[in-house]
Amino acid sequence: MSQVLQSFIGGRWIGQQGAQQLRSAINGQVVAQTHLEAIDFGDAVHHARTVGLPNLLQLDFQERAQRLKALAKYLGEHKETLYAISAHTGATRADSWVDIEGGAGTLFAYAGMGSNELPSGNLIHEGPAFPLGKKGGFAGTHILVPRGGIAVHINAFNFPVWGLLEKFAPSFLAGMPCIGKPASSTSYLTEAMVRLVEQSGILPAGSLQLVIGSTGDLLDRLNGQDVVTFTGSADTAAKLRVHPNVVRHSIPFNAEADSLNCAILAPDVTPDDEEFDLFVKEVAREMTVKAGQKCTAIRRAIVPRQHLDAVAEKLKARLAKVVVGDPAVGAAIRRRRARGFAAPERRIGVRWRCRFQTCRAGRGGRGVLPAHLAVVPETFAHQQRARRGGLWPGQHAHALRRDR
Numbered sequence: 001m002s003q004v005l006q007s008f009i010g011g012r013w014i015g016q017q018g019a020q021q022l023r024s025a026i027n028g029q030v031v032a033q034t035h036l037e038a039i040d041f042g043d044a045v046h047h048a049r050t051v052g053l054p055n056l057l058q059l060d061f062q063e064r065a066q067r068l069k070a071l072a073k074y075l076g077e078h079k080e081t082l083y084a085i086s087a088h089t090g091a092t093r094a095d096s097w098v099d100i101e102g103g104a105g106t107l108f109a110y111a112g113m114g115s116n117e118l119p120s121g122n123l124i125h126e127g128p129a130f131p132l133g134k135k136g137g138f139a140g141t142h143i144l145v146p147r148g149g150i151a152v153h154i155n156a157f158n159f160p161v162w163g164l165l166e167k168f169a170p171s172f173l174a175g176m177p178c179i180g181k182p183a184s185s186t187s188y189l190t191e192a193m194v195r196l197v198e199q200s201g202i203l204p205a206g207s208l209q210l211v212i213g214s215t216g217d218l219l220d221r222l223n224g225q226d227v228v229t230f231t232g233s234a235d236t237a238a239k240l241r242v243h244p245n246v247v248r249h250s251i252p253f254n255a256e257a258d259s260l261n262c263a264i265l266a267p268d269v270t271p272d273d274e275e276f277d278l279f280v281k282e283v284a285r286e287m288t289v290k291a292g293q294k295c296t297a298i299r300r301a302i303v304p305r306q307h308l309d310a311v312a313e314k315l316k317a318r319l320a321k322v323v324v325g326d327p328a329v330g331a332a333i334r335r336r337r338a339r340g341f342a343a344p345e346r347r348i349g350v351r352w353r354c355r356f357q358t359c360r361a362g363r364g365g366r367g368v369l370p371a372h373l374a375v376v377p378e379t380f381a382h383q384q385r386a387r388r389g390g391l392w393p394g395q396h397a398h399a400l401r402r403d404r
Helices: 041-057 061-077 079-089 093-117 162-173 184-200 234-241 244-248 274-292 305-319 335-348 383-388
Strands: 007-009 012-014 018-023 030-035 124-131 139-144 151-154 178-181 208-210 227-231 253-256 261-264 298-302 353-360 366-374
Touching: 007 041, 007 184, 018 184, 030 184, 041 178, 041 208, 061 079, 061 093, 061 162, 061 184, 079 093, 079 184, 093 162, 093 274, 151 162, 162 178, 162 184, 162 227, 184 208, 227 234, 234 253, 261 274, 274 298, 274 305
Parallel strands: 151 178, 151 227, 178 208, 227 253, 261 298
Antiparallel strands: 007 012, 007 208, 018 030, 124 139, 353 366
């Protein structure tokens, strides 16, 4: 699968020459490349304004909601194509479910919102009339109408499908054509999804464009009717927020950046309580699903001192059941192959203490299972690590975990 990815700009797929190599998180092999050709962002914005916007506003809220529902069904029918590609991001089947079927589910959710809560037409009457004169001859009310602009969505690496769809759905419902820019490292999955969208023929022309690689001068070409959203680091968000053109035109800018979420075990909960096991289960789940690479993942577990050892032991026991390795393969039959599982771990600095467990393979042979994860006690809850801002070990293990 080492193809040159293409941008979808102005109704055309652009890109023939390879540029940045994108490697599989599983084995390090090149799976795709970004394209070298520069994008004409003037053409992208012009296409969105002159083709996408009129086409969207020819439909009303109800009709756009029906298109979202049809697209959700179509992506659901072709989800296995996306699952196969998603494996290269290091995601297990369960991890990919959150991204792929979660993305389709978001389309369904907004489709239902549009069908059930929005009127026909493209105007929403918001709230009652307010008298503005003493005799009632002068009154005012609020209405909501489409902005008449375009939406630029810049997304993070960890949800290549859902990340774009969760932003596209409300924009489309509101009558705004979108230009999506995924993080390059996993953009091969986003590109595959957008190809399915384009092949479906469900969306009006100009509704969705895709940028592979840099955004170039795209933000310089926007105006006050447009919006920009960003998901990623707080540092990058801070730079984009003060982009000269964004500031000059007061372009609405929404950032979903770094967050610090915690789970707190109440002092009155004991190891014999159901809530105690639920706490451990949730912490372990948030460390392992998408390897903790979610904006909502638990980053700190705050535990009463008297229960610290009990929580640590139960957490270690639960995490010891998690198997590390390529999600698509089983046990390695030779120890030489087993060393291959350990090598990526050393390269990316995973903070798990790993071991290889010998087991019986077919016909009495000996095999080596990929290393099991075991929590190193000092990574769990010591205050010194918390003060240094250390993250959960799962932040670094995305390429190595696999479902049983």
